[in-house]
Amino acid sequence: MLKNTLKYISLLLVFLMMSCAKRGSITGGLKDTIPPTLVSSYPKNFSTNFKETEIKLVFDEYVKLKNLNKQLIISPPMKHEPLILPTNASKFITIKIKDTLQPNTTYSINFGQSLADNNEGNAINQFKYVFSTGSYIDSLSVKGIIKDSYEKYVDNFVSVMLYEVNDKYKDSTIYKEFPRYITNTLDSLRTFQLENLKAGKYLLVAMKDKSNNNKFNPKDDKIGFIKHPITVPNDTIFELELFKETLPLKTFKPIQASGNRLYLPYDGKQNFKVLKPKITLKNHSETLETIVTQFPKKDSLQIWYKPIKTDSLSLEVNAEKYNKKFAFKIKDLKKDTLNIKPVQNGVLNFRERFTLESETPLVKFDNTKIALVNKDSVAVKFTTEYDEFEQKLYFDFKKEPLEKYRFTLLPGALTDFYDKTNDTLSYKLTTKELEDYGNLVLNLQNVKRFPIIVEITNKKGDKVLASAYSEGETKIEFNLVEPEAFSVRVIYDDNKNKMYDTGDFLTKTYAEEVFYFQKEVDVRSNWDVDQPIDLSIPFSPEVEKKQTRKNKKKPKRNVKPSRV
Numbered sequence: 110m111l112k113n114t115l116k117y118i119s120l121l122l123v124f125l126m127m128s129c130a131k132r133g134s135i136t137g138g139l140k141d142t143i144p145p146t147l148v149s150s151y152p153k154n155f156s157t158n159f160k161e162t163e164i165k166l167v168f169d170e171y172v173k174l175k176n177l178n179k180q181l182i183i184s185p186p187m188k189h190e191p192l193i194l195p196t197n198a199s200k201f202i203t204i205k206i207k208d209t210l211q212p213n214t215t216y217s218i219n220f221g222q223s224l225a226d227n228n229e230g231n232a233i234n235q236f237k238y239v240f241s242t243g244s245y246i247d248s249l250s251v252k253g254i255i256k257d258s259y260e261k262y263v264d265n266f267v268s269v270m271l272y273e274v275n276d277k278y279k280d281s282t283i284y285k286e287f288p289r290y291i292t293n294t295l296d297s298l299r300t301f302q303l304e305n306l307k308a309g310k311y312l313l314v315a316m317k318d319k320s321n322n323n324k325f326n327p328k329d330d331k332i333g334f335i336k337h338p339i340t341v342p343n344d345t346i347f348e349l350e351l352f353k354e355t356l357p358l359k360t361f362k363p364i365q366a367s368g369n370r371l372y373l374p375y376d377g378k379q380n381f382k383v384l385k386p387k388i389t390l391k392n393h394s395e396t397l398e399t400i401v402t403q404f405p406k407k408d409s410l411q412i413w414y415k416p417i418k419t420d421s422l423s424l425e426v427n428a429e430k431y432n433k434k435f436a437f438k439i440k441d442l443k444k445d446t447l448n449i450k451p452v453q454n455g456v457l458n459f460r461e462r463f464t465l466e467s468e469t470p471l472v473k474f475d476n477t478k479i480a481l482v483n484k485d486s487v488a489v490k491f492t493t494e495y496d497e498f499e500q501k502l503y504f505d506f507k508k509e510p511l512e513k514y515r516f517t518l519l520p521g522a523l524t525d526f527y528d529k530t531n532d533t534l535s536y537k538l539t540t541k542e543l544e545d546y547g548n549l550v551l552n553l554q555n556v557k558r559f560p561i562i563v564e565i566t567n568k569k570g571d572k573v574l575a576s577a578y579s580e581g582e583t584k585i586e587f588n589l590v591e592p593e594a595f596s597v598r599v600i601y602d603d604n605k606n607k608m609y610d611t612g613d614f615l616t617k618t619y620a621e622e623v624f625y626f627q628k629e630v631d632v633r634s635n636w637d638v639d640q641p642i643d644l645s646i647p648f649s650p651e652v653e654k655k656q657t658r659k660n661k662k663k664p665k666r667n668v669k670p671s672r673v
Contacts (some may be wrong), residue, residue: 111173113655114442114622116241118355119420121421122436123261125499133197134439137277137306138204140433141667142229142231143172143231143648144225144226144232144234145172145225145226145233145539145612146165146169147166147168147169147236148167148169149362149512150165150238150481151164151165152163152164152456153240154240155239155240155246155408156607157240157243157244157246158240158242159210159240159241159242159245159624160194160240160242162205162206162207163203163204163205163206164203164218165201165204166193166201166202166204166238167201167580168200169200170200170226170227171200171201171226171227172199172200172224172226173199173225173226173227174193174220174223174224174227174409174612175200175225175230176222176223177193177220177448179221179223179295179296180220180221180223180293180295181193181218181219181221182218182291182293183210183216183217183218183222183286183291183542184216184217184219184291184292184303184305185216185291185409187206187208187456187625188208189208189465190203190208191204191206191207191208191218191530192204192207192289193205197228199382201293204238205217211242211280212242212466213241213244213419214238214242214243215240215243215247215304215306215307216240216241216242216346216353217238217304217305217358218235218237218509219235219236219292220233220236220237221235221293221295222234222235223553224236230253236507237255237559239305246305247305248306249307249308249342249636250305250306250349250404251270251271251302251303251311251313251339251341251343252301252346252347253346253347254299254300254301254302254347254348254349255267255269255294255299255300255301255315255333255351256299256333256348256349257331257347258333258350258351258352258611258612258620258621259352259611259620259623260570260627261566261569261570261571261573261596261648262569262570262650263299263351264317264331264351265294265295265297266293266294266295266317267293267295267315267317267325267351268291268293268316268318269292269301269303269313269314269315269316269349270283270288270290270323271288271289271290271303271306271314271341272286272288272289272311272312272587273309273310273311274310274312275310276373280347280614281325282312283312283314283614284324284325284326285324287454287623288314288322288323289311290303290305290306290311292304300372301315302385303392307341308340309341310338310339310340311338311339311340311341312334312335312338313334313335313349314333314334314349314350315332315334315351316331316332316333316598318330318331325614326565327356327614331351331352331353332351332352332354332366332614333349333350333351333352333661334413334614336619337346337623338660343512344526351576352611352612352619352620353378353628354611354612354613354614355377355378355379355611355613356377356378357376357377357431358376358377358386358426358428359375359377359433360373360374360433360435361373361375362374362435362437363412363437363441365437366411366446366655367438367443367445368442368443368444369414369415369416369444369445369469369527370411370412370413370414370445371390371411371414371424372404372409372410372411373409373411373412373426374402374408374409375390375408375409375410376408380608381401381403381410381498382498383606384428384429385428386426386427386428386431387426387427387428388410388424388426388429389402389425389427389518390414390422390423391424391425391483392424393416395417397417397422397600398415399412399413399441400470400472400526401412401413401498402470402497402500403635410605412424413469413526413595413646414550416527418672419439420438420439420466422436423435423437423438424434424437425491430635434595437550444527445468445469446468446469446490446529447467447468447523447529447531448467448469448521449464449466449467449468449523449531449534450465450466451465451466451536452464452465455537455538455539456539456541457508457514457538457539457540458536458540458541458546458589458591459508459540460589460590462503462504463504463536463538464501465501465502466500466502467500467502467505467523468500468524469500469525470497470500470526471495471500471524471525472524472525472526473523473524474493474502474524474652475520475522475523476493478518478521478522479518479519479522479642480505480514480517481504481514481515481516482514482517483509483511483512483514484513484514484533489506489507489514490506490507491504491505491506492506493505503596504516504549510541511540512539512540512544515535515536515538515540516534516538516665517531517533517535518535519529520533522534528636534663538552541542543589544634544635545587545640546591546634547589547590547592547631547632547634547635547637548586548588548589548590548632548636548637549565549586549588549590549630549638549640550584550586550587550637550639550640551563551582551584551585551587551597551640551642552583552640552641552642553579553584553585553599553642553644554583554643554644554645555585555643555644556621556643557601558582558603559579559603559643560576560579560602560605561579561599561600562576562578562599562600562607563577563579563597563598563599564577565587565590565596565597565598565600566596568591568595568596570625571596574590574591574593574595575587575590576614578602578615580582584641590632592632592633592643593631593632594629594630594631595629596626596630597625597626597630597640598623598624598625598626599623599624599642600623600624601622601623601624601646602621603621603622609621624644624647624648625648626642626648627646
């Protein structure tokens with residue numbers, strides 16, 4: 110019996126040992142998601158009568174600084190930014206002030222999202238150290254929203270500034286002086302709040318400050334502003350629209366590109382079709398024949414001239430009140446020659462015009478030497494249009510579905526500025542079925558005024574795919590469009606020049622008003638989309654994101670399949 114008892118006890122011990130030896134994973138507990146906490150500071154946060162040159166912050170755990178150069182906001186700005194140490198992980202942060210502080214002023218040092226714990230990277234959101242060189246802390250605030258006047262989405266890291274409007278204020282202040290107060294939207298916000306302000310009269314400005322120097326540089330920076338000074342306190346929610354100014358015309362010394370062409374660099378996004386500058390090229394006292402075109406995708410003009418044996422030329426630019434003269438040397442370089450390239454290859458969509466690009470400017474066209482036939486070799490009528498400034502030749506003709514076309518340009522059909530003619534050119538094109546495209550009808554509601562420019566763009570809004578101009582019509586049709594999810598943009602063309610016009614700070618002119626529809630409009634093959642567009646509802650990226658998520662879960666509405 111004792112023997113059996115010992116046997117059972119042995120088996121029980123083995124079972125217990127096996128149970129204890131079961132494998133398991135070490136989880137390490139819950140993940141730390143709590144940001145660091147400020148334990149103490151010297152001088153204390155929100156101190157008054159501040160006279161120190163060093164601030165010490167103590168936290169409850171090791172912290173590190175990340176992207177401090179982008180995230181740190183000091184208001185009012187200091188001419189010499191403070192030294193913030195250490196750069197490695199520590200429980201202490203030291204701020205060494207290197208600037209002379211203004212009297213009776215409340216300062217705010219906002220770390221944005223740059224202060225985080227060392228292990229998990231949990232950031233303290235908008236951690237601020239505030240102090241006053243006077244006897245009290247200013248506590249007023251100004252709030253608002255940032256938009257872009259033309260683009261669908263606003264830039265990140267937009268500075269919002271207040272300039273005191275007093276007897277020292279001039280319009281040139283924003284170009285030369287620091288603002289009185291500043292904040293920044295950082296990398297995720299469209300709203301702003303300027304805090305710790307004193308009562309007074311201010312100019313409210315927003316700026317995409319490319320050089321991060323808190324001064325307006327029109328060549329690089331976008332700007333938005335409220336025309337008239339605001340008073341603080343103020344409970345208005347201000348809306349600031351950023352735009353890029355068109356700089357006054359400024360040209361630079363010509364660069365010789367070849368033996369018959371010059372580059373003329375210029376500043377600004379000038380519309381030379383509207384500006385129409387007069388450019389005169391001379392060889393001593395002799396005026397040379399020229400053609401002026403746009404250098405594609407560059408801020409430069411191309412000055413085409415007949416080859417000439419000389420060692421120097423002069424050039425004069427006249428446009429409105431602008432006048433500039435240049436003298437420059439000329440070398441014997443290889444000359445540009447006639448070369449024709451098609452923009453479309455293979456498929457030609459119904460909304461497109463067949464287009465040829467020429468590397469040299471064209472001056473003569475002989476349509477009797479140009480033939481367009483279909484797949485049955487039947488001649489098709491066509492018309493041509495040449496854009497000299499863009500160096501593009503357009504062909505218009507009635508397109509039929511599922512058709513094949515062949516363009517033939519016989520020698521001498523095209524003649525360029527240098528009396529060179531084309532060799533035989535042949536291009537084959539095809540069209541798709543009508544069912545491969547969709548139709549889009551926009552029914553505009555609550556239009557404030559006319560005329561308007563209506564554009565459908567890609568999702569980001571940075572490429573115009575089709576446009577229409579309306580002087581009173583609210584039903585806008587875009588037929589036979591390629592299937593895509595479109596953004597809809599409406600521009601109020603107040604000066605009636607059929608193009609978007611930006612603003613100007615010195616003249617206190619806002620950019621023309623632009624509206625974006627709240628959601629993308631999805632057009633599919635062989636579908637008609639009838640989309641109401643309420644122009645009284647402003648665009649919101651947050652609403653668009655919610656709508657996009659909703660559309661992914663639900664089938665599209667307001668669309669019906671139809672033979673186009």
